[in-house]
Amino acid sequence: MTAEGGLTGRTTTGPVGTDGRGVGDEERWARAAWSALAEPGDEVAGALLAQLGAAEAWRWVVANAGGRTALPQSASPRAAARLSRAVARWGPRARRLGVEGWSPGGPPPTRAAARVVVPGDPDWPSGLDALGAGAPSCLWVRGELGAAAVVALVGARAATAYGEGVAVDLAVGLARAGRVVVSGGAYGIDAAAHRGALAAGGRTVVVVAGGVDRAYPAGNARLVEEAVASGGAVVGEVPPGSLPTRSRFLQRNRLIAALGSATVVVEAAWRSGALSTAHHALRIGRPVGAVPGPVTSMASAGCHRLLRDGAAVCVTDAAEVLELAGAIGTDAAPEREGPARALDGVDPLARRVHDALGTRAPRPAETVARAAGVSSADAIAALGLLELAGLARNEGGGWTASPV
Amino acid sequence: MTAEGGLTGRTTTGPVGTDGRGVGDEERWARAAWSALAEPGDEVAGALLAQLGAAEAWRWVVANAGGRTALPQSASPRAAARLSRAVARWGPRARRLGVEGWSPGGPPPTRAAARVVVPGDPDWPSGLDALGAGAPSCLWVRGELGAAAVVALVGARAATAYGEGVAVDLAVGLARAGRVVVSGGAYGIDAAAHRGALAAGGRTVVVVAGGVDRAYPAGNARLVEEAVASGGAVVGEVPPGSLPTRSRFLQRNRLIAALGSATVVVEAAWRSGALSTAHHALRIGRPVGAVPGPVTSMASAGCHRLLRDGAAVCVTDAAEVLELAGAIGTDAAPEREGPARALDGVDPLARRVHDALGTRAPRPAETVARAAGVSSADAIAALGLLELAGLARNEGGGWTASPV
Known part of the structure; x- marks a missing residue:
């Protein structure tokens, strides 16, 4: 499996930046181009975009990718060293993509089916800004992101019937409360979460590790189409056509965590990608919930690990997830009451x-x-x-x- | 059901204080007598015993129970008021017991089958001292308390097969690690915990709410006898013959919590006596563990409540309970490892x-x-x-x- 961006050898047609609400077409184009050049989570790219703007950063990298590195004047020796290493990293792919032939305003690096959403767009998810220099340069989106509050429900592919049942129940409850359910489109817990949201007539967002034109896994392609058709979206940070590599899966998890106002792990083995999503959420200060399960179930061992470490709050129903995700006070889960007893209130x-x-x-x-x-x-x-x-x-x- | 102490109208035979290792016979006798007079957890009684010594406190209460309250000289007005109320509380029972006829060194208020263990005895469980003035004046013991470290395993009577299975597993693991398992002798989780310890050849202590000659519930009488026969004990703080009343059940829970270096709740409904044991443990600064279970199981709702409140640590096996109960470092649960993967350790x-x-x-x-x-x-x-x-x-x- 190769990890190349999806622009190579493709005809790049369709609109990018034609709506330009506050974001210049050139800037939008350049952010899309950067998403093809730098791997997800590349913080040097993120810093460069923040410092120079995407279009200027693009011109700079095109001029320097050949090997002659003319540093921005303001760069410190330490930053210069990082930048040199980054150019060495970007160079091979830049040459392969033939970026010298690209220029802002030229043919947009996208395909008709996907939109590019960039910071400053009304539907740019503000939660992503918490990623700082590690934020994606743009999102490739099929469908609608909307502005509703989002909760991330994630978990193991190798889920149990118990875990999938709980994921469906939580997603139904969140959808009924008007929340968008975000997950990774994988088998098991992810798929159950998407399905639950759709079953309740809610919206759901599938965040993929590769291009948004590649449903991964293929068996969930229909689910992804249903998510888009039901007012939700499929979202990626690499251009359409890009492959979902292992490192992109791990980086994808940070997007899920940053999109959600809270992340809930429904089932996860002792070592599980879902735990990486939880840790991304913790790193940016978002609350994490874990659903407990039988201690005899290896599929819950990762959830229990999060609870044991004090990294996650124990959540057992949608009301508790809403409390976790919402402002304290407004969304506090109703205090549960056992059946009233005759001697209640007697001293x-x-x-x-x-x-x-x-x-x-x-x-x-x-x-x-x-x-x-x-x-x-x-x-x-x-x-x-x-x-x-x-x-x-x-x-x-x-x-x-x-x-x- | 009446709540009277078990001394009334009984022949009181058998040895009390005949071993007198460091504790005078009179003091031992008086502590046993106090256990018949004051209800479990009576902090005024505890304070009086601490201030005057049990024998002197006994003489004082016999002289004053008739109504004429001659206060100890040192009493503050506030303490005097509390003491007056206490004498009013003790008076009816003192008159019923006919305590004027009792005197230190007279017939011991016990029966042959039970020993009285008091503070200062080698087998007095030092953990009880954390209860302060609420500590029992003595313990009535059948069997041996020993000096091994103790862990409390408690939970619902209405347990599930899952919960009972986990309780057995934890008790087996604790017994194999040389720990004594203490619990309340009830059906469900308590009985499973006792059974697990016995099955592993370990020792277990049953703490009862009434007299140690009354196995409660009757269906667990054989289990209690087996606990005694296997080097463990049945323990109470009211004299043999006393009934287990509701308030004594609640007070009994504080003994379980204070005997254990940690308390683990295996299954508990949203409202459950096992939660009261957990809260007693927290009040005296002992660690509390909760075993998670399916969120669909009402029998685990109380455990999840403890986890959610941050009151308990999530525990899933005996090693984690040992870590909770033991000194950090010496008993740290082995870090669990998933199966080694080829790319482990690769950057x-x-x-x-x-x-x-x-x-x-x-x-x-x-x-x-x-x-x-x-x-x-x-x-x-x-x-x-x-x-x-x-x-x-x-x-x-x-x-x-x-x-x-």
Whole structure:
């Protein structure tokens, strides 16, 4: 499997930057071009784009990729060294792509089916900015990103029926609460999360490691199409046609974490890519939830590891996920209540007195006090309260417990 | 059900304080007598015993229980008020017991089958001292307490097969590690914990809410006898013959928590007595563990609640319980390892280079560099490392990935 960007030898047709809401066409073009040149998560590329702007950075790299590195004037020796290494890294691919023939405003490096979304666009997910220099230069999008709050549900491909069931339930609950469910489109938990959101009539976003024209795995192609058709999207940071390599899978996880206001791991083995998503979320300060499962299930071992390490909050239903993802106070999960019991709200002393009552033979207050180990005065006061609460009866010269 | 102490109308025979290792017979006798007079957890009684000594406190309460309260000279007005209320509380039972007829050195308030263990005895569990004034005045013991480290395993009576299985597994692991398993002798998780310890040839301690001569529930009587016969014990803080009342069950939980160097809740419903044991442990600064389970199981809801609240550490096997209970460092659970993978220990850049190799057609280093998005120099260095690790081969003028 090779890891080349998807622009090589392709006819590059279709619109890029034609809507240009606040972002110049040249800048948009250059960000798309950068997504073909630098691997996902390349922080030197990110820093260069931030410093020079994408178009200027592109002109710079085209001029320097041949080997003559003319550093930006402001560069420190340390930055210069990093930049030299980066140019050495970008050079082989730049030559292969033939970037000398590319120029801002020239043929856009995309295909008709995908849009390029860049920082400054109304639908650029602001959550990605937390990635700093590691943020993608652009997103390649099929479908709609929208502006609704997003929750990431991730987990193992080798999921159990239990895990998939919980993923569906959580996604249904999140979709009903108006949240977009983001996941990675893999088999197992990812697919269950997407399916649950769709089943509830909600929207879901599939983040892929390769090009958005390549549904990975192929068996989930239909699910991905359904996500797009239902108002959601499929999103990648490498150009259409690019292959999903191992390192791109790992980098993809940081996108999922950064898109979600919280990340929930439903099932994950002791070593699992889903844990990398959780750690990306933690690194950018986003809350992480983990769904517990049987300790006898290896598919839950990674979730238990997160709980044990204190890295994740234990979540057991959609309300708890919403609490995790939302502002505290507005989305607090309703406090669960067990069934009400007859002695709820009765103080400990009165409970002790109640314990000392029989249900048949009436007992004098003094006997009750002795049995309960309380003073006669306390017993008499407690019996009065219990009588008011319908929990004790005074008859035949003594006290009995009322049947409850 | 009445809550009277078990001394009334009984012949009180058998030895109390005959071994007197460092604790005077009179003091031992008086602590046993106090256990009949004051309800478990009575902090005024505890404070009085600490201040005056048990024998002197006994003489004082016998002299004052009739109603005339001569306060100790040192008492503050606030303490005096508490003491007056306590005497009013103790009075009815003192009159019923006829304590005027009791005196230190007189007939011991016990029966042959149980020993009285008091603070200062070699087998007094030092963990109980953390309860302060709420510590029991004595323990009534059948069997042996020993000096081994103790772990509390508790949980729901209405346990599932999953929960009972986990309780057995944990108890077996703890017993094999030389730990004593303490629990409450109830059906469900408690019984499974006791059974597991016994099955592994270990020792277990049953803490009962009533007298140690009353196995509660009756169906577990044989289990309790087996615990005693196998070098363990059944322990209570009220005299033999006493009934297990509701408030005594709740107070009993504090003993379980204080006896264990850690408390682990295996299964517990959203409201469960096992949670009260966990909260007692937290109150005295002991670590609490909770075993996760399926979120679809109501029997695990209380465990998940403890995890969610951050009150408990997630524990999934005996090694993790030992780590929780033991000194950090000496008992740290072995870091679990997934199966070793071929690329373990390979740095991310070399992994990317490895990803870019095919298994059949050899590729020139320059092609690999381009595909991986790394510099030629980095690719060549990485290929050299991969070759050394047996992960890549150089043949026919190019590089391939070795089958792993």
